[in-house]
Amino acid sequence: MGKVPCNSDIALIFYRLATLSQFLDENPFITRAYQKAARNIESLDVDIKHLFDAGKLKAIPGVGEEIAKGIAEIIETGTCKRYEAMKREIPCDVFGLLGIPGIGPKTVRRAYEQLGITTPDELEKAAIEHRLRKLQGMGVKSEAKILTAIRRSKEMDKRITLDVALPIARIAMEYLERCPHVSNVTATGSLRRHRETVGDIDLIATSDADHSEAVLKAFGSMPGVTRVIKSGATEASVILKNVRIDLRIADRASFGSLLQHFTGSKEHNIRLREIAIRKGLKLSEYGITDHETGILTPCGEEAEVYRMLGLPFIVPELREDRGEIEAAIAGSGSLPDLVTEDDIKGDLHVHSKWSDGANSVPELADAAMGRGYEYLCISDHSKSRGIAGGLSEECVIRKINEIDAFNDDNESSRGFRVLAGSEVDIRADGTLDYPDRILEMLDIVIAAVHTGFSQDRRTMTSRIVRAIVDGHVDILAHPTGRLLGERMGYEVDIDRVIEVAAETGTALEINASPRRLDLSDINARKAKEAGVMLAIGTDAHSTYHLGYMEFGVHVARRAWLEPCDVMNARGTTELLRRIGRG
DNA sequence: GCCGTTTTCGGCCCGACTGTTTTCAGTCG
Structure with missing residues (x-):
C-alpha cells in the first residue's frame, strides 16, 4: 500500500469529485456539497485520521453519511470507488481543460461530446482550425478568446508573492488617486487579507454614477497596461506588468x-x-x-x-x-486580540557583513532603533555555510566581542541591545554546526536546515527533532524550507516538530521574507494551539529587509496569534529571561 | 450530498460582464 493519505490528499479527491460531477451535469448542489466538504477537510487543524479512528468524521461541517463513507474508503484504500468510476466514465482531461481561464464545465462537455476534444492541446488545435466556433453558443470571438487564454495560461505564472504584488498595486492606486472624481482607492481581496501570495490585485474606489464609466476607461488606459480584459459600467479588469488588476467602482453610501x-x-x-x-x-x-x-x-x-x-x-x-x-x-x-506591528520589540533573525549581509552591526542597529526596536539579534551563518560566508569559531568569538563593545557604548545610553546570535546549520545527522562551547557563548541560537533537502520524511523529521532536543536551540528557523512559487518544503512531519517544540520550549520561526513566509499561517496556528511560542524574524540581509517584518506580522495575524504568542513581542528583560540570559 | 430557532423535505449566496442570443447561458469572482 502507498503512503497514508493526509488531509490535503483527501480534500483533493473531493475537489475533483466536485469537478467531475459538474462535468456530468449533476445537481449543482451535489457539486457544492463536495466542494464544501473538501474545503473543510483542507482547513482541519487535526489529522483527519484521528477523527476517523474516533468515529467522528461527521463532526466535520459538510460531511454527512456519504462523504464520511468516502473518507473512510480513501483512508483505507487510498481512493474511493465513486471517484475511480467517474474517472473511467470521463475519458478526457477535465482538470486540465478547466484550468484554462474562460473555459467552464459546459464548454468542456460540448467540446468533448461534439468534437471529441480531451486535452488542452486538442482544444488549441480545434481553435486554430476554426472548429470551435461551430459549437452551440460559441462564435468567432469566443474561439479567439479561448485560443489566447490557452497560450497565456502556458506562460502566465499562477500566484505572485507580496513583494511583487504590492509595488504593482501601489502604481495602480497612485494612478487612480490622481484621476478626477475618484476617492477612497482601497486594496481588497487576498491582498487586504494579507494572504501569503495573491492571484490578482483587487481594488475598489468610490465615484459618482455619472463618472464611473469614465474612471474605468481611464483605468484601462493607465500607462503600462498591456491588455484590457473587460470594462463595463461598474468594474474593469486589466493586465499590468503581467498581473491582473480588477477595479470596482461604487458610490460612497455603499x-x-x-x-x-x-x-x-x-x-x-x-x-x-x-x-x-x-x-x-x-x-x-x-x-x-x-x-x-x-x-x-x-x-x-x-x-x-x-x-x-x-x-x-x-x-x-x-x-x-x-x-x-x-x-x-x-x-x-x-475572537483573538491579534498582534500588530506596533507590538514587535525587535527582530530575531538578521544577517550582517560578518556573513552574507550587506550592512555592519552598527548600521543594522541604527536602522533597528529607527524602527523603534529595543533589540536586534544578529544571526550570521555558521561555519559549514561556506557559500554564505559562514563564520569559523574564532570569527564568532570576534563577532561576539564586537557586539559586547557596541552594547557597552550604547545599551544604557540609547536603551538598545544587540543580541549575539547565529543561524546554525542542522547537519544531515541532526547535530549542530558549532560545538557546545560556542553555542553557550551566544545569546540566541537559531537552528536551520540548509542542506540535504531530499532526505525522506522520517529521516528529516528525526534530524530536526534531534537538533531541538539538544538543549541549545532557542528558535527553529524556516521550519519547512519552502520557497513560495519556487520550491516545495522538504518532507517533514511538521506536527511532530511542533509537538517536540512544545515539549522542549523551543520557539518556531515565522520567517518574514516574502519568498518564504515559513511557518505558514496554518502551521503557525497549529503551533500556537500546541502551546509553542512563535518568533518572527525577517532573515534580513540588509537594513532594507528589516521592513519585511510587516509580512511576518501578517502571517502571525492570519494564524490568530496574540502578542503573548510572539517571542519578539516581549520587551528586552522578558526576552532575556526566556532565553536564559536575563 | 448536506442540513434544521421556518423545515427530516425542500431548500441550498449574489451579481457583473461577455458573447451569442432576441431574452439568456456561461463564466468568474
Whole structure:
C-alpha cells in the first residue's frame, strides 16, 4: 500500500469529485456539497485520521453519511470507488481543460461530446482550425478568446508573492488617486487579507454614477497596461506588468458593503450570506436587503455589515471561514486580540557583513532603533555555510566581542541591545554546526536546515527533532524550507516538530521574507494551539529587509496569534529571561 | 450530498460582464 493519505490528499479527491460531477451535469448542489466538504477537510487543524479512528468524521461541517463513507474508503484504500468510476466514465482531461481561464464545465462537455476534444492541446488545435466556433453558443470571438487564454495560461505564472504584488498595486492606486472624481482607492481581496501570495490585485474606489464609466476607461488606459480584459459600467479588469488588476467602482453610501464583499474570502462571504438569509435578509455588495419589505440598506462603513448581521467586526486576516464565524457568533471575546506591528520589540533573525549581509552591526542597529526596536539579534551563518560566508569559531568569538563593545557604548545610553546570535546549520545527522562551547557563548541560537533537502520524511523529521532536543536551540528557523512559487518544503512531519517544540520550549520561526513566509499561517496556528511560542524574524540581509517584518506580522495575524504568542513581542528583560540570559 | 430557532423535505449566496442570443447561458469572482 502507498503512503497514508493526509488531509490535503483527501480534500483533493473531493475537489475533483466536485469537478467531475459538474462535468456530468449533476445537481449543482451535489457539486457544492463536495466542494464544501473538501474545503473543510483542507482547513482541519487535526489529522483527519484521528477523527476517523474516533468515529467522528461527521463532526466535520459538510460531511454527512456519504462523504464520511468516502473518507473512510480513501483512508483505507487510498481512493474511493465513486471517484475511480467517474474517472473511467470521463475519458478526457477535465482538470486540465478547466484550468484554462474562460473555459467552464459546459464548454468542456460540448467540446468533448461534439468534437471529441480531451486535452488542452486538442482544444488549441480545434481553435486554430476554426472548429470551435461551430459549437452551440460559441462564435468567432469566443474561439479567439479561448485560443489566447490557452497560450497565456502556458506562460502566465499562477500566484505572485507580496513583494511583487504590492509595488504593482501601489502604481495602480497612485494612478487612480490622481484621476478626477475618484476617492477612497482601497486594496481588497487576498491582498487586504494579507494572504501569503495573491492571484490578482483587487481594488475598489468610490465615484459618482455619472463618472464611473469614465474612471474605468481611464483605468484601462493607465500607462503600462498591456491588455484590457473587460470594462463595463461598474468594474474593469486589466493586465499590468503581467498581473491582473480588477477595479470596482461604487458610490460612497455603499462603500462599506463593497469593501466587505470584495475583501472576501469567498468562503467567509458565503457563510455571512447564509446568516443573513436566516435573519430574513439578503447580503450583497450593495448592502443588506430586508426580504419582506424589499428595502435595501447600503452600508457606508464595513463594520455596519457585521453589526446588521448581529456580529462583532472581524478583521480581514481572519476572514477565511476557519472558525472566525463561530467565534464571532460566540461573542467578540472569542475572537483573538491579534498582534500588530506596533507590538514587535525587535527582530530575531538578521544577517550582517560578518556573513552574507550587506550592512555592519552598527548600521543594522541604527536602522533597528529607527524602527523603534529595543533589540536586534544578529544571526550570521555558521561555519559549514561556506557559500554564505559562514563564520569559523574564532570569527564568532570576534563577532561576539564586537557586539559586547557596541552594547557597552550604547545599551544604557540609547536603551538598545544587540543580541549575539547565529543561524546554525542542522547537519544531515541532526547535530549542530558549532560545538557546545560556542553555542553557550551566544545569546540566541537559531537552528536551520540548509542542506540535504531530499532526505525522506522520517529521516528529516528525526534530524530536526534531534537538533531541538539538544538543549541549545532557542528558535527553529524556516521550519519547512519552502520557497513560495519556487520550491516545495522538504518532507517533514511538521506536527511532530511542533509537538517536540512544545515539549522542549523551543520557539518556531515565522520567517518574514516574502519568498518564504515559513511557518505558514496554518502551521503557525497549529503551533500556537500546541502551546509553542512563535518568533518572527525577517532573515534580513540588509537594513532594507528589516521592513519585511510587516509580512511576518501578517502571517502571525492570519494564524490568530496574540502578542503573548510572539517571542519578539516581549520587551528586552522578558526576552532575556526566556532565553536564559536575563 | 448536506442540513434544521421556518423545515427530516425542500431548500441550498449574489451579481457583473461577455458573447451569442432576441431574452439568456456561461463564466468568474
